[in-house]
Amino acid sequence: MLDAFGQPQSVVVLGGTSDLAGAIVEALVRRRCRTVVLAGRDDQRLGAAATAATATGAQHVSTVRFDALDIAGAVATVDDAFDAAGAADLVLLAVGVLSHERDELDPERTAEVVTATYSWPATALTRAAARLREQGYGRIVVLSSVAAMRVRRQNFVYASAKAGLDAFSIGLSEALRGTGVAVQIVRPGRVPTKMTEGLPSAPMSSTPGAVADAVMAGLESGAPVIWVPPAARWAMGLARLVPQALWRRIPG
Numbered sequence: 090m091l092d093a094f095g096q097p098q099s100v101v102v103l104g105g106t107s108d109l110a111g112a113i114v115e116a117l118v119r120r121r122c123r124t125v126v127l128a129g130r131d132d133q134r135l136g137a138a139a140t141a142a143t144a145t146g147a148q149h150v151s152t153v154r155f156d157a158l159d160i161a162g163a164v165a166t167v168d169d170a171f172d173a174a175g176a177a178d179l180v181l182l183a184v185g186v187l188s189h190e191r192d193e194l195d196p197e198r199t200a201e202v203v204t205a206t207y208s209w210p211a212t213a214l215t216r217a218a219a220r221l222r223e224q225g226y227g228r229i230v231v232l233s234s235v236a237a238m239r240v241r242r243q244n245f246v247y248a249s250a251k252a253g254l255d256a257f258s259i260g261l262s263e264a265l266r267g268t269g270v271a272v273q274i275v276r277p278g279r280v281p282t283k284m285t286e287g288l289p290s291a292p293m294s295s296t297p298g299a300v301a302d303a304v305m306a307g308l309e310s311g312a313p314v315i316w317v318p319p320a321a322r323w324a325m326g327l328a329r330l331v332p333q334a335l336w337r338r339i340p341g
């Protein structure tokens with residue numbers, strides 16, 4: 090059960106090998122979380138993430154294999170993860186694939202990015218919401234992005250999928266009102282992780298630790314949207330008003 094400060098004792102991570110998820114799981118375990126279920130596609134990376142969670146102090150750590158390109162398998166993946174957890178206080182959605190300009194010319198790559206960043210997460214979150222409703226309590230934290238707020242030319246395939254996921258999460262949050270289950274959306278700026286390796290620095294950047302701290306504070310406050318850094322909220326509010334002719338000239 091979530092404690093009085095909103096801190097979970099068990100977490101299911103969809104995208105359990107994500108660098109950001111790793112920082113968030115570490116922060117959760119340092120507080121009260123003792124049961125960690127990591128779902129991912131790569132045994133070696135899952136093993137490393139499980140070892141890290143155990144080293145931090147998690148007592149029950151298990152892993153579940155899935156591929157986010159397999160939408161038909163999403164329900165079974167979520168069920169396996171919930172069954173491994175016993176009960177899930179928190180579901181963290183961290184799956185996602187960044188697109189680059191070269192991907193625009195490749196329909197298969199476009200389908201992969203959209204499937205792993207939007208379609209699989211939306212399917213899995215629908216099942217996770219049903220499982221949490223059965224429990225009668227729980228939180229869902231979705232890693233969205235500032236990129237979802239105003240699509241840029243450089244990564245529009247990814248950003249459009251994130252925009253879909255962000256909108257889906259807002260709708261899911263509304264649908265779950267009054268059920269005891271809440272959805273929180275995290276919108277980080279660029280963070281140095283394996284997803285952004287080799288990319289230049291950008292405005293509104295932060296660190297995995299800062300994202301984890303913001304999520305911990307958000308769990309406590311119950312804020313429906315968690316911006317990292319907080320100023321991104323105002324910057325992206327303004328960005329949405331900038332005419333496209335000007336927006337395309339702004340570096341980032």
Ligand SMILES: NC(=O)c1ccc[n+]([C@@H]2O[C@H](COP(=O)([O-])OP(=O)(O)OC[C@H]3O[C@@H](n4cnc5c(N)ncnc54)[C@H](OP(=O)(O)O)[C@@H]3O)[C@@H](O)[C@H]2O)c1
Nearest residue numbers: 106107108109130156157183184185232234279280282284
């Ligand atoms: N880093 C940033 O600047 C930033 C900013 C805003 C939002 N975000 C979001 O934060 C989340 C975590 O990103 P991150 O920065 O931590 O990058 P990351 O380490 O690359 O995490 C992405 C996760 O998605 C998983 N994934 C990708 N394709 C998959 C597939 N087909 N099947 C199963 N799992 C798959 C990855 O698995 P593998 O480990 O096996 O690759 C990894 O666990 C993502 O949703 C991302 O969009 C990141």
